[in-house]
Every structure is written in structure tokens, then in C-alpha cells.
Amino acid sequence: MLKKILKLFGRPSSPSKKGSAQTGNQGHNTVLTPISPDLQGNVLEMRHRIGQSGDIVFRTILVQIDRPRQVLLVYTEGLVDKTLLSTGVLKPLLLGAQTLRQRGGIGRKDPLEKIRDLLVAVGEVTEAATIDEVLNNIFFGMIALFMEGMDKALLLNLVLWEDRAVDEPETETVVRGPREGFIETLRVNTSLVRRKIRSPHLRIEFLRLGRITHTDVAVAYIDGIANPEILAEVRRRLERIDIDGILETGYIEEFIEDEPYSVFPQIFHTERPDVVAAGLLEGRIAILVDGTPFALLIPAVFAQFLQSPEDYYERPHIAVWLRLVRYGAFFITLTAPSLYIALTTFHPEMLPTALAMSVAAGREGVPFPAFMEALLMEATFELLREAGLRLPKPFGQVVGIVGAIVIGEAVVRAGIVSPAMVIIVAIAAIASFAIPVFSMAIPPRLLKFPMMFLAASLGLFGVMVGLIAITVHLASIRSFGVPYLSPIAPRGSMKDVVLRTFWWAMIRRPPLIGKYNPTRQRHPVRPHPPREIQPQEKPFQGTRGDRQNER
Amino acid sequence: MKDEGKISPAQLRILMVTIILGTTVLFMPSLVATAARQDSWLSMILGVAGGYLEAAVVLALGKRFPNQSMVQYSEAILGKFLGKILGLAMILYLILFDLIIVREFGELLVLAIMPATPITVFIVLILLLAVYASTAGLEVIARTNEVFFAPTIVVILLIFILAAKDFDLGNLLPVLENGPAPVLKGTLPTLAFFGEIGLVGFLYPKINNPGQIPKATYQALAITGGIMVMDMVAVLAAFNPESASRIILPTLVMAKNIRIAQFIEHLEALVVFIWISSVFIKITVFLYAAALAANQWSGLNRQRFLNWPLAAILAPLAIYFVPNSLALAKFIEKTSFPVLYAGEIGIPLLLLIVAAIRGKREVSGHEKAQK
Numbered sequence: 001m002l003k004k005i006l007k008l009f010g011r012p013s014s015p016s017k018k019g020s021a022q023t024g025n026q027g028h029n030t031v032l033t034p035i036s037p038d039l040q041g042n043v044l045e046m047r048h049r050i051g052q053s054g055d056i057v058f059r060t061i062l063v064q065i066d067r068p069r070q071v072l073l074v075y076t077e078g079l080v081d082k083t084l085l086s087t088g089v090l091k092p093l094l095l096g097a098q099t100l101r102q103r104g105g106i107g108r109k110d111p112l113e114k115i116r117d118l119l120v121a122v123g124e125v126t127e128a129a130t131i132d133e134v135l136n137n138i139f140f141g142m143i144a145l146f147m148e149g150m151d152k153a154l155l156l157n158l159v160l161w162e163d164r165a166v167d168e169p170e171t172e173t174v175v176r177g178p179r180e181g182f183i184e185t186l187r188v189n190t191s192l193v194r195r196k197i198r199s200p201h202l203r204i205e206f207l208r209l210g211r212i213t214h215t216d217v218a219v220a221y222i223d224g225i226a227n228p229e230i231l232a233e234v235r236r237r238l239e240r241i242d243i244d245g246i247l248e249t250g251y252i253e254e255f256i257e258d259e260p261y262s263v264f265p266q267i268f269h270t271e272r273p274d275v276v277a278a279g280l281l282e283g284r285i286a287i288l289v290d291g292t293p294f295a296l297l298i299p300a301v302f303a304q305f306l307q308s309p310e311d312y313y314e315r316p317h318i319a320v321w322l323r324l325v326r327y328g329a330f331f332i333t334l335t336a337p338s339l340y341i342a343l344t345t346f347h348p349e350m351l352p353t354a355l356a357m358s359v360a361a362g363r364e365g366v367p368f369p370a371f372m373e374a375l376l377m378e379a380t381f382e383l384l385r386e387a388g389l390r391l392p393k394p395f396g397q398v399v400g401i402v403g404a405i406v407i408g409e410a411v412v413r414a415g416i417v418s419p420a421m422v423i424i425v426a427i428a429a430i431a432s433f434a435i436p437v438f439s440m441a442i443p444p445r446l447l448k449f450p451m452m453f454l455a456a457s458l459g460l461f462g463v464m465v466g467l468i469a470i471t472v473h474l475a476s477i478r479s480f481g482v483p484y485l486s487p488i489a490p491r492g493s494m495k496d497v498v499l500r501t502f503w504w505a506m507i508r509r510p511p512l513i514g515k516y517n518p519t520r521q522r523h524p525v526r527p528h529p530p531r532e533i534q535p536q537e538k539p540f541q542g543t544r545g546d547r548q549n550e551r
Numbered sequence: 552m553k554d555e556g557k558i559s560p561a562q563l564r565i566l567m568v569t570i571i572l573g574t575t576v577l578f579m580p581s582l583v584a585t586a587a588r589q590d591s592w593l594s595m596i597l598g599v600a601g602g603y604l605e606a607a608v609v610l611a612l613g614k615r616f617p618n619q620s621m622v623q624y625s626e627a628i629l630g631k632f633l634g635k636i637l638g639l640a641m642i643l644y645l646i647l648f649d650l651i652i653v654r655e656f657g658e659l660l661v662l663a664i665m666p667a668t669p670i671t672v673f674i675v676l677i678l679l680l681a682v683y684a685s686t687a688g689l690e691v692i693a694r695t696n697e698v699f700f701a702p703t704i705v706v707i708l709l710i711f712i713l714a715a716k717d718f719d720l721g722n723l724l725p726v727l728e729n730g731p732a733p734v735l736k737g738t739l740p741t742l743a744f745f746g747e748i749g750l751v752g753f754l755y756p757k758i759n760n761p762g763q764i765p766k767a768t769y770q771a772l773a774i775t776g777g778i779m780v781m782d783m784v785a786v787l788a789a790f791n792p793e794s795a796s797r798i799i800l801p802t803l804v805m806a807k808n809i810r811i812a813q814f815i816e817h818l819e820a821l822v823v824f825i826w827i828s829s830v831f832i833k834i835t836v837f838l839y840a841a842a843l844a845a846n847q848w849s850g851l852n853r854q855r856f857l858n859w860p861l862a863a864i865l866a867p868l869a870i871y872f873v874p875n876s877l878a879l880a881k882f883i884e885k886t887s888f889p890v891l892y893a894g895e896i897g898i899p900l901l902l903l904i905v906a907a908i909r910g911k912r913e914v915s916g917h918e919k920a921q922k
Contacts, residue, residue, distance in 0.1 A: 347664065350817045458672065459665055460820065464827045465676055468695070469683065475694035476687040489697030490562060 033131040039072050039148045045131050046074065056138065063096045063147075065111040072146040074134070079141035081160035088121035089143065089156060112150050120145075124157035136214065163188060169271040169293070171438065174310040181271045186216050186290035189273070193220055193286070196277040201225075207238065209252070213245035216290040217252070220276070225283045225509070227516040230480050234285050234298055248292045256298075259477045263446055265439040266479040268300035275309050283514035299479035299513060301486055303497045305440035306330060311500050319500040327498060329434035334444035334470075336428040337374045338455035338463050340421065344370045346459030362418040371456035373417050377425040378449070380407060385429070482512045502526075558754075560763035562693040565700045566836065567748060567771035573833035574652060575744045575779055576707065577659065577800050577826065580786040582884075584796040587737025589723050591792070592783040594734050598741025599776030601896075602748050606772060608899045609752040610765045615906055616913040617761045621752040621899065622844045624913070628906045637898065638848040642841055644894030645753070646865065649837035651879075651887055653678065653869040656830045658876045663803060663823050674869050678862045681835040685842060686855045689757050692835050699828040706825045707778060710802070710818060711785050713809045718788035741779075743888050746895030748772055753840040799880075838862065 036042055043058060050056055059073040071093060075085075092099060096119055116125050128134050134144045134153050141159030166188065169181030182189045190204050201223045209217050217238070221231055237256040246252060249269060257266045270276060271293040276286045279297040287296040297304075306326045311319035344363065348356050366373060384403040388396045407425075411417045428448065435441040447470065454462030477484045486492055492511030495501045507524045508514070558566070583591040609621075616624040622641055626634030656677060657670040665673075684692050727734070751768050758764055786801040789808070795801050807819040841861050846854040873879045905911075 347820065350820045352814050352816060354813075458668070458676070460824060461660055461665060461673065461676075461827065464824055465680060468680055468828060468831050471698050472680070472684045472687060472691060472695050475698065476691040483694060485694055485698065489694035490559065491697055 032133075035129060035131060035134070035146065035151050035153055037149045037151050039070055039146055042131065042146055043072065046135065049131070049135060061090070061093060063093050063115075065096060065114055069111065070148040071115075072148075073143055074138055074146070075143040075158075076138050076141065079139075079159060079161050080143055081158045084122070084158050084160075085143065088158070089145075092119040092121060112145075112147055112152055112154060115145070115147070116154055120154075120156060122156045122158060126155045126157075128153045128155050139214070161185075166192070172270060172272050172275070172309070172436075174308065174313070177309055177313045178272070178274045180273060182273060182288075182293035182295060184291050184293060186218060186288055189288050189293070189295065190218055190220070192273040193276055193280070193288075196273055197222065197280060202280070209238070209241055209243070210246040211242070211244045213247070215246040217246070218286075218288040220280060220286040220288065222280050222283075225281065225514065225517045226285050227283060227513075230299060230482075231285055233480055234287070238287075246289060249287065249289045249294045249296050252287060252289060253296055258479055262473065262477055263443040264302070264474065264477065264484070265305065265437075265442075266300060266477060266484065268297040268304055268437070269294045269439065270297065271295070272309060278309070278312065281520075282509050283516060299482040301479065301482060301513070302474060302484050303488065305437045306435065307500075308436040312503075316500045316502055320498070323498050323500065326434060326436065329431040330440075330444055332431035333428050333435070333441070334448055335451060335463060335467070336424050336431070337378060337448055338451040338466070340424045341370045341374055341452055342455040342459045342463050344420075345456065359418070359420050362420050365415045366418050367416070369456075370421070371452060373421050374425070374452055375449075377407070377411075377417055377421055378428075378452070381425055381429055487511050556688045556690050557757055557759040558689055558693040560758060560760055560767035562697065563751070563754070563758050563764065564767040564771045564774075566693050566696050566832070567751065567768065568774050569696050569700060569703065569829050570750065570833045570836055571745060571747050571771070571775040572703070572707075572778060573826075573829040574655060575775070576782055577802050578655065579741060579744055579779065580783055580801045581796055581799055582740040583737045583783065584787065584792055584801075585737075586739070587733045588728070588792040588796070589725070589787060590727055590734045591737055591787060591795075592723070592780050593727075594737030594741055595780045595783045596776070597734065597738040598745045599772060599779070601738065601742045602745030602772045602776070603769065605746050605896050605899065606748045606751065606765075606768050608896070608903050609749050609755075610768060612752060612899060612903050612906065613755040613761070613764065615911065616755075618756050618913060620754070620756050620843065620847060621902070622847045623756075624906075624911075625898075625902055627913075628902050628909065628911045635848070637902075638844070641753075641894065641898060642844045642848060644890065644898075645837055645841040645844060646861065647887065647890060648747075648894070649834060649841060650865055650869050650872065651883060652830065652834055652837065653865060654873070654879055655883075656827075656834065657869070658879060659800065660823070660827075662876070663800070663819065671870050675866055677831060677834060678838075678866050678869075680831060681838045682858045682862045684831075684835045685839040685858045689754065689836075689839055692832065692839060696832045699825070699832070703825050703829055704778075706821055707782075710806045710809070710822065711781060713811065713815070713818070714785060714789055714805045717808065718785065719791075720784075720788050722787050722791045723784065739888065740884075743891045743895070745772065745775070746891065749895045749899060750836065750840055752899060753844055754836075757843070838865070 033045055036045075039060070046056075046058075055077045057073075057075055057077050061071050061073070062068055063071045073089070093115070096115075099119060112127075128137065128144070129152055134155070137155050138144055141157075141161060143156040143158055145154040145156060147153075163185050164183045166180050166183055168179040172181075180192060182192065194202065194204070199222070203221055203223050205219045207217050207219070208214050219231075219234060219238070234256070238252070241252065241255045243251070243255075253265075253267045253269070254260065259266060268279070270279075276288075276295050276297065280286055284300075285298045287298065289295075306323060308322070311323065343351055344359060348360065351359065363370075368376065380403075384399060384407070388399040388403070391399060407422060412419050412422060432441045432445050435444075447466075451463060451466045454466045456462075458465065474485050475483070475489060483490060487494060487497055487510065493508065495506055496510060504521070504524055504526050507521045508518045509520050511518075514520075579595075580591070583594050587594040612621065612624065616627070619627070622638040625637045625641070628634065629637060653674055657673040660673045661668065661670050684695060748768060748771070751764065755761070755764070782802060786795050786805060789805045790798065790801060798804050803819050803822055806822045807817070809818050810816045838858060838861060842854055842857040845857050845861065846852065851857070873882050
């Protein structure tokens, strides 16, 4: 993997046909500055380029090789391993003459080659010929080694920077399942995926996006399972991106999605390696970006957003039930306030009589029409939610208490809002939290306002108009060629949508996404208790594995 | 990766079920019961048989011209001039059909759930929605239908099951009291409804895997036929033939009468709710078919755009072409049925006969020119 990074490093300035990795370098300097044999000239050129930046270290030492030569080390403070720098680079260089004499390397011509082959104790060493190349690489944590009289520089890879520990992701917790989550370092994230899928078919391709940030982006897929057409499309769309900086996968998501104006997320994101691994095994393609723990999964379908990784780890019975609950939650978030408005304003006769009576009694004395009442409560709730979310935790609790007292008690006591309305808003709010992926909790949360408006003006018909419009919209969008509502519409295998069948029954990969290589289980077996051994039957000869071991 | 906009035969199957059931479930029982009384269910079976005949005609034409719609091959069969005239007639027939559905839709909503709201609101809104879906293409319409299909069928069956405790199958006796004449008379309106299967002729080139189309079409008829016969039996059993013919929307009233445990009641709201989605699909498919036909007929290659003028014609016509629901019922019975028969059965039959006589089939070179 590092080799792949280095490969990119090796040719950052050559005008490549692939273009993607190089988009970042174009535009700055079209004329490249070669490294001069004069050390001072190089220093001046670099100082000129980086300006007043104080985090770049220039260190000159004298090394005895064929003759005493000045050697210049340039690196970024904080991005290199300082221990290794002193033990693996500085020390051997300073003791250079002695070592060289012992190892008989004096006869060789190129002093840089001598340093590379005989002195420095660094795993990855490459050469650079231009100042531009050197500058690009030292910002990635490489150490540049210049030598007086040489028009080349060595790039030593001693990259090490501060990482967050691999931790349980806070946004996607599970009761049962792995507890690790991605962190902000791309190399760690790719290793987490690699650790789950130990196959040569797992391909992780790197490219660099962001004209100024030069952010590393990894495209991961399993060769032979991922659909090559979709993969080509992903590459094409990624190469189209031309922006100064990529700070989060959200940037990329917006650049490569199919329907930019839709409220619905068309690309799945996760911070769990196991979810990415499962997606890859289903034939999806993952995009990981350096600097963020969130990975993208492509293509995404609607049903995916109402699934939790735990569905696959816990027994299917509960998974099916929880999925039903989540579909219900989605529907309730979207329609609870509008149904309340429609029923109380237009169709009170449709409620059971006793219920209609108590709702009407609660509404007595309330000065607003149901629509205003609902709008007021929803707005208050949005305020509370936002206020509680951004505050430090202790304050957040205070907001919660104030909200509960203000909304739950005072507003009702003062007769401004009816108790039924408070219940409805609370149910809608709780339902929105039951949607497992936050980005899918957003569409119903936003769409409920137009739904409320439709309900207030047209009653149940308005609600239905809203639902139909949303369904038509959902039916019309696609994620990288895969219809968003599949496999509900167009109908495909429903084994893993609302239902989650047993693992031994999910013989094929999800339709459309995994169609390139649909078979997940070659010899599906339903588990069963051991069958009684008949007396005539042959004695147990061991499983296939046992026999192979004997051989 | 490019969207071809074609639907699968499986999608066609449930699309046709929704289209036919969309209006029949609510409107047909009382129309049939007026004529055929307790033998209405026999009329219903005859109506399905008529639907099969029509489907056979349309599918035979489709087999001759697998890559063309009815509007396109009518020119090949009858010649340019006559073909164009017939094509125009077909477009007008589609518009008239959609017009009736849109108006029926508005009337029912006013009648059933929102008596104080002007019908204009419903008609304009549903047409806007229809244009939105129709411009998105047949594939999107079919997918939307797939989402709503399962709940629709569940609600219909649920109503039958819950209403079953009021059923008195004795209402269906005596069979054929007045001979076969009333049954045949009752068959007439059902023919118009089941004849909607002829829409397949317009959508034919938009369906992939043409070999499967006949099977899908016949299955669609079988499903709708089964549900409608059940519906008719349920309506007759729940009321008696006399009141079944007098109640305009007996299925809805049947749902209204369901009361279980003092809490499950007013199920008619659920029926109307789900019915809105089916009729929406129906209106949209007819609008789509009309836009497709108009596009092919005119050669404009502006199918998406054509939805707008068509809807603009439909909206005022639907609002003003009859003054009230009584006049609408009269219009449907007296004026529209002959036109619908002509459009559904007359035109395809004429085309098939002429095509058979003149031996017209799709030519492969011609096929490319058409595309």
C-alpha cells in the first residue's frame, strides 16, 4: 500500500494520461525547477516557495563520503518520526566515513547512491529531481536529503504523525459486533479494511484530489465482485472533481452523486470497517478519504439506510422486527404531524368517537389552528434539538430539562398547545432518532414541513399527494445506475430488505448491485441436528477437511 | 448504464392490475348490478372473457409489430392518410378516457372525504402530479406502482375479510332468474373497464422481453378478474341486489360499515387513501400513453414536453365538460361507452383484420427508420 503512495510520489510532475493523481499539481507552476548542485541555491529556492512557514526544518550536516560534503535535510516538523530520524539517518550519516570504510563502499561513484545503499536505515527511499517534487513530498512527511554537488535529492520515508486511537464509532454503536471505527488517517483505515478482507482481490487504488490540499483518496473494491461498469463510472466522476480542497467525504459525495437537488442521500457513508467490508463483499465500491473517519459506499439504495450492521450479527428474527420498527419510524417522522393536522382539521369524523372527543377536549381553549400549533411545536423542537446538540454535554442536559418542562408542562398548562399535539411531536421526534443513519433521518425531518402544509390545506388528500410525490421522486432517482428503490421497485430478491433471512439462505448477493458476480454461497447448507446413523451406514470417515489434512 | 426507460413484463403485469382495478373496484359494481341484479358476478366473468379477447387481438398485433405502438403501425397497415386519421382518433380516445377518470376521481373525493372543497383543486393537483410522473418516464411510473401495489391489494383483501361477517350469500339467489338477457346487459359496462387492457397496445414497444408480454397480460386479467368477481360477490352479499344498484360506491360503503371492537371503524378513509394512489397511477399511465401516442403521431420527438399541453387540455375539460356527478354518470353510460368500445375493441380489431388481409408485418429496415 505504501508502495502505491510512493509510486504516486515518484511521478507527481510527469504529465500522466490518467490525470487524476496529478490534477493537484497543475496550475501552480507549470515550469518545474530542477535541483541545483549548489545547496544554498536550493535552500533559497525553497525558502522563497514556502515563505515564512516555520514548521519546515532545514538541517545541514557535514558528511564524509568521498570527500567531506555538505548534506541538507529538509522535513516538516511533526510529520516525521524523530527517533528514527536521529538513529536511522543522522547517526549513520555522521559516522558515515567509518561505516563506509568498514563496508568497502569507497569504490562506488555516486555518493547519493552510497548513502542510499550503505548508510541510511530507512525502508522506503526514492529519488527526486525537482524542487517541486521535493516540496510536495515533505508535506506528506518525507525527509528530503540534498547533497552538495548533486542535482538529485533522496526522499526518505519516515512518516509518523499523531493519530487518534482506533475507537468505537459514536454514531454507529452496536450491542453485538466489532467495536472498531475508522480514524482520521487513511493508511490506518485501509489497513482496517485489509485486515477484514485478506484477499489479493481486494484492490485499493489511490488518487489525490484537491488542488491545494492534495488529499489522498482511496477507492477500494473487490476485483471480480464489483461491477466494472460502476467502477469505471466512479473513477470517471472522481476524475472530474477539480476543487481546491477535500476535507471530508461529504465533499466527494456531493460531487459524484446522481441527483444533486434531492434531499435523499444517494451515497451511503459509515465509519465502521465491518460495514465497508460487508459492502465490498456485496459488490459495492468504497471511497476513503484522508482526514476523516467516514467512508463512502457506492452504489446505495434506500433500504440500506434503514439497516444497522447489527441486523446481520444478531439473529434474524429480531432483525426483521427492528427493520419493521425503523420503516415505521421513517413513516411516522414523515407523516405524524401532518396526519394529526389532517384528521383534526378536516376529518374528525374518521377518528374513533372516544378518541375524537378527548382530542377535541384537549384542543379546547387552544388559540391556534392545528397547523399553527404543529408548526410552533415543531419549530420549538428543532430549536431545542439544535441547541442541545452543539452545547457541551452538561449544558445539553440543562437544555433537555428546560425543553421538557417548557414544552411538556408549561405550554400545555398555559393552554397554548394541546396535549395531543405534544405527544405527536414527541413521537415524531423519537421516531426520527430511531432511523439508524443520520443522513436518512434528515429527509423526513425536512419533508414533514411541506407535508404539514399540504395536510393543513387539503387534508388527507394533501397527505397522499405528498406521499405520492415523494414516492415518484424516489422511484426516479438512481445511484450509479442502480434504481434507488430497488429491490422494492423494480422488484428483486426481498431477502434482505424488510426481511433479513438467515445467512445460510442468502445465497446470492443483493440484486443489481452484486449482479456481476451474484453467487455468495457456492454450496449452501441449512444447519440441522445430526442425522441418526443407520447401522448399515458407512462409519464416519471425517469431513473433507480432515481427509485433506491426512493427505 | 443508460436508462432505456423500458419496463419488464412483471412490472407490466401489476401495472395493468392497478390500472384496471383503479376505477373498477369502486365504480363498477353498482353499474353492473343495475342491469344484472344478483347475476352481476356472471356479467363480471363475461367481462373478463371479453378482456381476454381484446388482449388476444392487441397481442396479435403486437406480435406482428413488436417494436411499434398501435399509433405507429396503424399507418403501416392502413396507409399514411387513413393511418394518421386513425392515430388521431386513438389519441383523442386516450384523452377522453383520461378525462373521465380524472373527473371521476375528483367527484369521488368531493363526495367521500372533502365535500366543501371545489373539485378544481383535486383535478389540478392530480394532473400536476401525473405530469411530474409521466415526464419522468414509464419506468418511474411502474416503480411507483410497485411501491403502492402491495398495500393496495392488502387493503382490498382486508376489506373483504373484515366485511365478511355481514355477508349473506342468499342474496345471490336465484341464479339467472330472468334468463341470460340481464347478464348480457350487465356485461356491457364491464367490457369497457376490462377493455383497458388494450393499453398494452400503446405501451408495447416500451416493454422489454416481448416474449413474456402475453403471459403477463393474461395474468393481469386473471388477477383483476378474480378480485372483481370477489368484489361483486361481496357487494351483492353485503347488501342486496336492489341496494347494491342504488348505492353509487358500494365497495366504499361496505368498508364504511365495518366496525370491530369499537375502534376499527371508518376504514373507508383507508380505502380512499390507497385508492388515490391507484387512480393516480391510472391517470398517469393514460397521460403517458397519450403523450407517447401524440409524440409518435406528430413525429415531434418531444414526448416529455407533450405532457404539459395534454394536461392543460385535460384540466379545464375535466372541470367543465359535465356540470355535476349525475350528468357525469349519464355521460359515461350514454356517450362514453360507445366511444370506449370503438377505441378499445373496434380499432384493434379493424387493424388486425386489415393487417391479416394485407399481410402486413414489421419490416426490419423500416423498424430502424421508425426509431
